[in-house]
Amino acid sequence: MSLTLKYFKSGRCCSVPQCKSKYTSQISLFLFPSDKRLQKKWAQALRIGKKITKYMYVCNSHFVKSDFTLSIPDIPVQRRRLKKGVIPSQNQLSPI
Structure with a gap:
């Protein structure tokens, strides 16, 4: 059980299919926007x-x-911030 709790505390990773990136000092993670559209x-x-x-x-x-x-x-030295309204456009899966 403690392993599961530890994973949830430190296991932030990219939600994009086939992307294996996890939070490090070199990789920033951004939450999905709250705006539904x-x-x-x-x-x-x-x-x-x-x-x-x-x-x-x-x-x-x-x-x-x-x-x-x-x-x-x-x-x-600052945190990276996304401009308002941007849409991710890189490293997308190839069309099937």
């Missing part, structure tokens, strides 16, 4: 065929550099 666009773009939950993440490799912004200019 934008959630649907993300799910379609990434071909996620299951219900979106509040615990689902998408890693930074599914976005392009221009999708990110720095919240405070001139500060060298």
Whole structure:
């Protein structure tokens, strides 16, 4: 039982099918947006065929550099933040 609890505490990973990225200092994870219309666009773009939950993440490799912004200019170390309304466009599964 303790292994299961430990997994849930530290087991954040990308929800995109076939992506194995987990949170590290080099990989950022982003929660799905709370806006239902934008959630649907993300799910379609990434071909996620299951219900979106509040615990689902998408890693930074599914976005392009221009999708990110720095919240405070001139500060060298900051968390990556997504610009409002962006849709992931990278590393998608090939069409069947």
